Amino acid sequence: MFNNIYLKMATDNIGKNRKTYLPFIISSVCTIMMTYIVLALSINDGLSTIPGGANLQTILSMGYIVLIFFSAIFLFYINSFMIKTRKKEFGIYNILGMDKKHIMQVLSYEMIFVFILSSITGIVSGVILNKVSVLLIRNVMEAPISFGSEFSFSSMIWTIIFFGVIFLLILLGNIYQIHISSPIELLKGSNVGEKEPKANWLKALLGVLITGAGYYLSLTIQSPISEIQKAFIAVLLIIIGTYFLFTSVSIAILKLLKNNKDFYYQINHFIPVSGMLYRMKKNGIGLANICIMSVGTIILLSIGISMFISPQDQIDSQYPSDVFAEVILEDNNNIIDKEIQLKEEISQVIVDAAKEADVTLDNTVLYSFLNMSAIPTTNGFTVTEDVYFDSNAVTLYLIDQNNYQELTGQTLSLNEDEIYIHGTNDEVDKNAISILDTTFNAKTMDNMEEFAIGSETTSEISDVYYIIVNDISTLNTIEEKQKAILGEDFSRDITVSAQINLASNTKNNEELAFGETLEGHLKSNDMDVLVDTKTAAESELLALHSGVLFLVLNLGILLLLAAILTIYFKQISEAYDDKDRYEVMRKIGLSQKEIKRAITTQTLMVFFLPLIVAGIHIIATFPLMRKFMILILLNNVDLFLISVIVSFLIFSVIYILIYRMTAKAYYEIVS
Known part of the structure; x- marks a missing residue:
């Protein structure tokens, strides 16, 4: 009987909390679908027979591990927002007499339902799109089109196992948070504020220096192959510096704005500046995450565009003869x-x-x-x-x-x-x-x-x-x-x-046959020889480009989705935090128009700072990114500059659309 009640509560909770559950389900479906496709392609017998197909599958196999890693981080991060907004709900259950073990049971049923729904939808979508992916790759690599099913049972099983483990770890993390929290802490869990932080000028200066050091390394690295460790350190310094910039430098700037009385004591400035300053530590980390994910999305999109529109004659610069x-x-x-x-x-x-x-x-x-x-x-x-x-x-x-x-x-x-x-x-x-x-x-x-x-x-x-x-x-x-x-x-x-x-x-197969014959004759004369043909090299290049292109698009979509949902959950959770504060402001005489203007100012400050910093990061690291493009044999490296500009503009348009949607949702909640 109790199980039936808890099952009913679990299904009702998913429906009632669809604003938080729906984005999480969409994220789960997308990650499961992309992971299944990459794994299925990496073990596809048909692709392995295509010239260059083995190299393509090697790239996809390595990318599969990266995709699993990013998927786990992404789902854990999105879940952290989702569980925060529901702590008050769990606190009410606890006060009304429901034991924590029963709350945990309900939460377990919810997670099982979400996992089953996400797995079925993700695998079905993956099977359909996997066939499309195979056709596209064969078309790009100029291989014969194959008909029939591309379903991979082993890929399905492994994908379900991997994501089953991820969902289990997420569930255990949520259960642990409920277990260690008192009913009062749960009730206030989504409204826990922070003390106004002090401006730490030393940390702010350190953040600028760390970021500058990362920029310097990225600008001075000549060979990304021999200096791969230095390149890794440069990226790491920029990421660490980004967190310092948003958690320390941003606080210092807000403090300066607050000390400027002419600026601060205005309705449009007072509310957003004081609100952001009040909880800037957590806000800063969220903004830094958005900035880093934005940079990653733009870079991956740039690589994808460069490889997609790169001229077909680039092989001629590497192989001037047949x-x-x-x-x-x-x-x-x-x-x-x-x-x-x-x-x-x-x-x-x-x-x-x-x-x-x-x-x-x-x-x-x-x-x-x-x-x-x-x-x-x-x-x-x-x-x-x-x-x-x-x-x-x-x-x-x-x-x-x-x-x-x-x-x-x-x-x-x-x-x-x-x-x-x-x-x-x-x-x-x-x-x-x-x-x-x-x-x-x-x-x-x-x-x-x-x-x-x-x-x-x-x-x-x-x-x-x-x-x-x-x-x-x-x-x-x-x-x-x-x-x-x-x-x-x-x-x-x-x-x-x-x-x-x-x-x-001369046909391609005749060129390949001549290359093999020539190599055999030279070796039979006891010569230490290396023979290659433009046809074989072109197949290998197409395989390399296809594999890298497929991976960067998958990871780019994943990072873009992560950035969108991070912004969405951040705005929604903060809207619920600010709802009571704006209610008090209305009671003391603040008009609806003034509240809307204050909200617009705050969301603008929150939204476009990460985009601006991401643009600066892209400019500073462009020379290093350009050199890395050489490693995937994109000879026309000047094309990469155009791709970066186009990618930044595309991402900016998407970013503005996200801003408009989340600002509207924020306003509806606080109103």
Whole structure:
């Protein structure tokens, strides 16, 4: 009998508290749906057979863990608002004679109902949208469209288990709060105010300094790969600084406004300033959360837009030829003869492989170069044993003038002690340049063509210098000095690169077959070789972009939803807190118009401060974000600036719409 009563109370409570339960249910449905889709895609047998599909699924598998983590934090955070607004209700139950264990039982039934409803709706929506996602990914990756069901039983089970654990932990947390609270504390739980905080100028200054330190790191990081720890520290400092800014700096600013009598003693300013100052500690944390989630949403949306509208010819900047092969030029006492012999062997193998694969060669370019890392000094470059761990390390691409002529058709005339040098990030204007203790007379050339693949990508991650020496023997001398320092296992070798273009009517499968045949022939000749094709690289790039795009959109939607619901619950809970205060103001003669004006001022102050700070964060961290875009091979990095601007404008429009809706709900409650 009692169970039936509690079941009835649980269902009635969900209906009566739909203003708080409905957003929580929507959040649960969305997170369950997105998690199921990502997991189902990561183990989809059909996607694994697509070229590049394995890499796509690896990215999705890693993203699944991130998605679960964010989902748990998100649901716990939304639940904290929901349980706060219901404490008074639980206190009334307790005073009217209901034991706490019975209240806990009712709350358990409510959570079970919400979990079942959210799971069914989320899984059904996930199954439907999973099929749509598979079709979209296959279309993006130019794979055949598959028909039939995409339902994944194992994905459903694991998703239900994961979220069952999350809901159980949320329920246990809510039960614990009720257990340790007295009836009076429950009655006042949603109206617990805070003492007016004192302005801590030291903490305010510390917040500015911490944020500034984060900005400085993000602006000075050159390579997000070698300096990943520094990048992580920069992000962490900005997040910590944001909390300081909203909890300390905001209080200091409000104190200054309060001390300004001409400003403070006005109806439009007195009520919102005093109200915000009274509970600014908790308000500040909420505003900081909104700011951080806003930054995350804008960044993820920017990445998604950049990848979606990025030009299709970006693969050409990485692979200027249809097929390329790199063969290590083994050490030899006569490096000049060895290079000539190796190039002849490679040329003949290319011709033989083309005949066997039945493809027509268009043109082939062979050139030798040395790619190595070095540490810049006051007068040149050097190499140390820890060069690969040095954050100041740069990339050197070295080529001799004969190979440069083979590649570009440009004839040069360099003496043995002369070099041409061009720095993509830092032009060199010194006459004498030392490269591993060998001094050269440096010359610059304005129209010097960069002879390495992916110059823009490389230069965005680290400083890059292109150097032309007089002959292959000089290149070999530099290589040997590098090997003496780093050893055979860690040093770089002179490489003969073959750039092969096939006839324009060559099909993708024929290009792939030629690449495999060429690799087999080169290896059969005992060559240390790397062969790749533009078709295979394009498949891998599409897989990478598809995986990253899918994940950032999922996480972006999740963060956007979190920001919206955080603002909503924050405004609703504060409206209930302020209801009695505004009632008192009406009784002492404040008109409805004056109250509405005061509410508008307060909501404007609360709402747009996080958006403004988020915009400042985006500007300060833009150079770092731009470098990270290189890691997902978005060569047209200037496109990212446009994407950030568009994303910020889109988010601002959504933000304004949220403001209008929540301001209206706030006014209705306090009125």
